[in-house]
Amino acid sequence: MAAKSETKRKERKGIDRRLIHLAAHPVRVQALCVLSERTASPKEVSVEIREQIATVSHHIKELEKMEMVELVDTRARRGAVEHFYRATKRPHLNSEEWEKLSVEERTPLSAWVLQLIMGDSAKALSCGTFDARADRHLSRAAVVVDKEGWDELKQLHDETLQAQLEIQGVSANRMAKSKEDGFNVSASIICIETPVWRRQRS
Numbered sequence: 001m002a003a004k005s006e007t008k009r010k011e012r013k014g015i016d017r018r019l020i021h022l023a024a025h026p027v028r029v030q031a032l033c034v035l036s037e038r039t040a041s042p043k044e045v046s047v048e049i050r051e052q053i054a055t056v057s058h059h060i061k062e063l064e065k066m067e068m069v070e071l072v073d074t075r076a077r078r079g080a081v082e083h084f085y086r087a088t089k090r091p092h093l094n095s096e097e098w099e100k101l102s103v104e105e106r107t108p109l110s111a112w113v114l115q116l117i118m119g120d121s122a123k124a125l126s127c128g129t130f131d132a133r134a135d136r137h138l139s140r141a142a143v144v145v146d147k148e149g150w151d152e153l154k155q156l157h158d159e160t161l162q163a164q165l166e167i168q169g170v171s172a173n174r175m176a177k178s179k180e181d182g183f184n185v186s187a188s189i190i191c192i193e194t195p196v197w198r199r200q201r202s
Helices: 002-012 017-024 026-037 042-049 053-065 095-099 103-127 147-178
Strands: 069-077 080-087
Touching: 026 042, 026 053, 026 080, 026 103, 042 053, 042 080, 053 069, 053 080
Parallel strands: none
Antiparallel strands: 069 080
16 A cells, blocks of 8 residues: 555656646636736736736735746836736646546646636627637537547647647747737637436436
């Protein structure tokens, strides 16, 4: 038993525990997500996530202590100084790190991502941008696969995520040269096992 515990401890050593500790602080996660997309002040973040500015300021300070955000600018506003932060780490765990987590640790992180996806979708629908572009993509595929098929789907989605991040980097470089304005995009990927649906007998 002791040997197994030691092995498990070594396996988990490489996980960025800061991301897991966020599970107990939804406001902290929301703030980190905003700051991973743009530079903002606690006041701006509080408006976006609809939380008290004092609460948001506290959690951003904690994120700064965890070295997950950094102060990048200050501006004088009405006799006070407004601080602006940006994320130094994208809230992301790779597949190897994710597999080392327990189900209890995975569940709140999954819930947050789903909340962000639903929030992005709801905002886009209400603002009219969801279907503004005729070439937008929206699909749902309910399929039945074996273990090998599951592994292939998982690899495909992992590669798609990496490609999305690479496209973002290339776009940023092009916009820096062309001075072209970019626009926000929410690109979501979901690949989960679903329960078997059984018709109830009357």
